[in-house]
Amino acid sequence: MNKLDKILVRVQKPARYVGGEWNAVKKDWEQTSVKMVFAFPDVYEVGMSHLGLQILYHIVNKRKDALMERVFAPWVDMEKELRKEKMLLFSLESQRPLIDFDIIGFTLQYEMSFSNILNMLDLAGLPVRSAHRDASMPLVIAGGPCAFNPEPIADFIDLFVIGEGEEVINELLDAFRELRDQGVDRPTMLKQLAKIPGIYVPSLYTVQYNEDNTIAAVTPLHEDVPAKIGKRIVRDFDQVDFPTKPIVPTMGVVHDRVMVEVLRGCTRGCRFCQAGVLYRPVREKTPETLVRQVEEMINNTGHDEISLTSLSTADYTGVAPLVKNLLDIYGERGVNVSLPSLRLDAFSIDLAKEVQKVRKSGLTFAPEAGTQRLRDVINKNVTEQNLVDAVTSAFQNGWSAVKLYFMIGLPTETYEDLDGIANMAKKVVQIGYQCGVPKGRLKVTVSTSSFVPKAHTAFQWEPQNTLEELQEKQRYLKEKLRDKRISYNYHDSHTSFLEAVFAKGDRRLGAVLETAWTKGARFDGWSELFNYELWLEAFAQENIDPKWYAYREIPYEEVLPWDHLDAGVSKRFLMREHKKAMASSPTVDCRTGKCTGCGLCPTLEIKPTILGGADIEPIQGEI
Structure with a gap:
């Protein structure tokens, strides 16, 4: 029995750490040039429910010259065993330590998982601060919604991907491989990677503060580093690469079903909602694309539920005929169709009855x-x-x-x-x-x-x-x-x-985060492990x-x-929306065809893709 097998018999859920699932990809390590691991800073059950993981895993593993494996935050029992046995944190596919990879890519879904990022780097045998890592160590990158304010973890990450990752991941891997093969040092590599649109390298910027603690300026350290980083966006969402052979988990996970993304973005404009800004503009897939993707996914997984995912699935132009069509095809096979949530004004009892024909909830x-x-x-x-x-x-x-x-x-x-x-x-x-x-x-x-x-x-x-x-x-x-x-x-x-x-x-806040982690902060989004007093001590210690x-x-x-990070929606528009909020004044949904002047379409030179919907002519410039 090897060391890992001995550990696994002593932890609660060993299936979290063994890999080998249906549709998992294990490539020839020696024959693959660029090796990347997708790091999800929460447990397997949460991470395996994340569609972004499946998308990037599929895109990278399609490449002949690259591989992507997975790692999740080990639960406290597993962490204890790893530290006791002096074993480094490893990937699921090859059980190789993370330190052997070229790139470790974290997803930033939730601020309360930040302490897990530091913990995973430490378990991997790496210095937590990027300034203390050298060219022999993996490049540590991160993306996701929290990358739109990455400053609290800027000292721990080499570079951030701002926006959607389907296309930029390939540009990043191409550039990394070329620079690595040239033998450039880490600072030179980061400076070159910062030239890729959507890449933010925090070490290339300095932050000045005013006497009252507010920020005076965030300034690039070099002339050829952009002063503002714009988000990446997928223009042809209907044809973008999508995983129709997703990994099937070997244990129960939060969302154990086929997930197909029917649209990206939301036009509703709820003023508290960050996702509604980050994923603009709305782009819908055609029903033909969706039916084909669902068919391939059902055949490749054996799942008995299809989840039509998006920020607002009931807004999808053809949602009712799509649901009916899918149920006509799969209902008799006992396959259910689910919508993540229903908007009150888009609610149709007929749609709900269709959705819940197979299983009612x-x-x-x-x-x-x-x-x-x-x-x-x-x-x-x-x-x-x-x-x-x-x-x-x-x-x-x-x-x-x-x-x-x-x-x-x-x-x-x-x-x-x-x-x-x-x-x-x-x-x-x-x-x-x-x-x-x-x-x-x-x-x-x-x-x-x-x-x-x-x-x-x-x-x-x-x-x-x-x-x-x-x-x-x-x-x-x-x-x-x-x-x-x-x-x-x-x-x-x-x-x-x-x-x-x-x-x-x-x-x-980076200093506070590091201090809290050294004091034992882990899994702060989990009520059984969250220790508020520990965080207060860390804030006090860092003054x-x-x-x-x-x-x-x-x-x-x-x-x-x-x-200095541009989500595409103008600050002037957000100010106007804030003033309207204080006056209890609503703003129309631009899906009706009336542009609200958020500035995104002219800034990114893109238009919403709404099937058969009203053509929205964007107002040029900020209003």
Whole structure:
């Protein structure tokens, strides 16, 4: 029995670490020039549910000259064993230590996974700070939504990919191979890679601060380094490479099904939503492409569920005929079709009935706020009547369980808005009874998350509610929703506070992150392992006040830590949206054909791809 086998019998879920799954790719190590490992800073079950991993794994492994393997954050039991046995963190496919690879690529999905990145680098036998690594060590790169404000982890990552990765990954691998073969040193390589559009090398920029701790400027250290880095975007989304032979996990994962991306981007313009900005413009795939991709994926995996994924799948132009077509083909084979969530104003009970022909589950709606005034503030263009109509249809057609998602702590929120949440939940209960749902079966679940201001949104200048305010609001709602027919769940406010600190943070937070990690911070997104007191100690030790980041209202003229990264949407547009929010004034959805002047289409020289939809003529320049 080798050392790994001995370890695996001592950990809870050994399947997390062995690989060998159906459709996993194991290439000849010696015959492959560039070796990359995709590092997901959370456990296997979470990482294997991430579509981005499957996409990049497919694209890189299609190349003759490159391979991509996988590694996930080891759970605490596995970490303990690795350290005890002095074993380095290894990949799943070849069980090789990460230090043997050319490139380690992290995905940044959630600020609360940052401590796991440092832990994984350390377990790999690497210095956590990029300045302490040399050319003999792997290049450490990162991408994903949190790369749009990467400053808190800038000291640990060699380069960031800003935007969509399908095309830039090949450009990066080509350039890396050429530079490595030329034998250039690490600083020269990074300077050359920074010339690729969408690549941000933080070590090539310096940050100056004002006396009041605000940022004075983020400046390139060399003339040929761009002052602003624009995001990468896939122009032909219908024809872009997509994995129709995805890896099938050997254990239960969060999303254990075929995932096909029907569209990318969202035109809704909710003012709290970062993804709605980062993934603009909307690009829809044709039904023909989707049906072909689904067929190949079902044949290559054996999954019994098809998930039509996107930020707003119900907005897909042909969603109803697509669902009907897929169910006509696969329904008799026991294959279910699921939509990730249903918008109230796009809700069709006929669609829901189609979707749940094979297996019926509860329905989930996200009104986000309890009053129309606050929904107008956040630009959530749905009404209470939309909710009433949707749940009435659902209850009349045999559903008995409904989940409602809201956000608390939104800008301008009052207790009247919280009362609106409670009243809405009670109204849904009454509608259920009126529609004849038996008392024992009716179930309404209310879930609230706490508002976190995010970079590149209209609310990026807003403060977060204090911990005390959030906790008081949670207590207030708990009391208001004291009803055996209503379940109330809420997100931990301490986690939301730290998320806000890092979402709005700058480079000075790197020292706090490193200190917290050395004190034992791991899996901060997991309630059983999150240690808030440890983080407070780290902030105190580094003499940094986290409240300054989370609770401060930022003036428009202040330089933001992420101003040198361009998501395509103009700052002027975000300011205008913020002012409209404060006036409770909604903005139309540009899917209607009226351009809102966000600046993205002229800046990136692209137009939305909406099948048979209104042609949106972008307003030139910023307005």
